[in-house]
Amino acid sequence: MPENIHDKFFKENFSRQDIAADFVREVFPEPLREKLNLPTLTLRNTSYTDPTLEEYFADTVYDCVYESSTPVQIAILFEHKSQKEKYPHFQLLRYLLNSWEEAKKQNKPPGLLIPVIIYHGKARWEYEPLSHYFGAVDAALQEFLPMFRYLIFDISHYDDEQLLGFRNRFLATSLFLMKHRENEARLLEYRHRLFVWLDELVQTESGKNYLITTVIYLSKNLDIRPKAFFQSLFATDQVNRTAMSTYDQIIEEGIEKGIEKGIEKGKEDAFVSLLTVAYKQGLDIDKLAAQYNDLPRQRINELVEEVKTQS
Known part of the structure; x- marks a missing residue:
């Protein structure tokens, strides 16, 4: 894994x-x-x-x-x-x-x-x-x-x-x-207790590394969180500046490509799951695939053949 x-x-x-x-x-x-x-x-x-x-x-x-x-x-x-x-x-x-x-x-x-x-x-x-x-x-x-x-x-x-x-x-x-990685409301409720202590450490290597790791961790759980969430989460000016710099450099640079790849990957995963279940039930997945238009036709044909081979 x-x-x-x-x-x-x-x-x-x-x-x-x-x-x-x-x-x-x-x-x-x-x-x-x-x-x-x-x-x-x-x-x-x-x-x-x-x-x-x-x-x-x-x-x-x-x-x-x-x-x-x-x-x-x-x-x-x-x-x-x-x-x-x-x-x-x-x-x-x-x-x-x-x-x-x-x-x-x-x-x-x-x-x-x-x-x-x-x-x-x-x-x-x-x-x-x-x-x-x-x-x-x-x-x-x-x-x-x-x-x-x-x-x-x-x-x-x-x-x-x-x-x-x-x-x-x-x-x-x-x-x-x-x-509470998935609970934005809870994280924001406790923001004054979660990161205020970092104010004295954010200029140290350990403090800065911790903040960077935290921003990456929270940004990649479930949906991509908007910048406004992080601006609200880090309560003090110094911590907020470092966090936002990290967000800009690491998150926003890859967000557009990440969304695009995620959408395509999500479509493929859902389509493969549908084909696999249908194939195991003895249905004609070629006919089923012919009605699917959310992926390029060549990729659809490749996925059909993969399901037939692996199932």
Whole structure:
């Protein structure tokens, strides 16, 4: 799966050690958090996702020391799907195996890995043990089940005040944006709390990069947002100027081509879906295609042949 705008926003933020460390402080269970030596948190230049796992999540992996000497890895996984995965342990087991296989290739012992999933869908995600997938299992059979757990951070479980109460302003704002990325009214309602703190940082590299990433992220969720939205969203003059400069340079330059390509792509996707369903039902898609005029005739014929070949 190619990296999408959600992945990019996630990785841009959670690849920062300060954000990752404060995320652990805010959401990890206290008995675990107290034994993690967070100043040792170090970003790994690696990923344990493979082509199959890329359908499910993106990852950012950190090394850390547990208690005084035990090395562990913390994998922050960003869930792609908008609905809770039915069997998350299955994907995570593959992920763990990938990490251990990588250690084996390097002639190292397998490492302990703590997976934590960030979920930003609308339906709530309640944790359930792997054993629940199998129903009632006799005690004598329990030992044949792989037993491990993961941590889940479901953004929908947190109300807005909880999220904005996180100490790290980059983290708090990022999570709020991920939760309300489609809700312009909510974003505008909280604009005086979301970006005012950036006023002192917008001239720094980290502050400017964060603002640029934010404008790109919000501009590419659902419909292309008008410039007036961004002018209203960033409340202070200095932040507003930088944001609008970013909008002009990155968004408006490509907006015309993007709309044109998006319209054509949307037409093609809809047409292919229609043809695929019709073909599977045994209908004559050549006759159906002959009545379609929203694409060039040559492209229509190409799509018909593709559906016949692939279905």
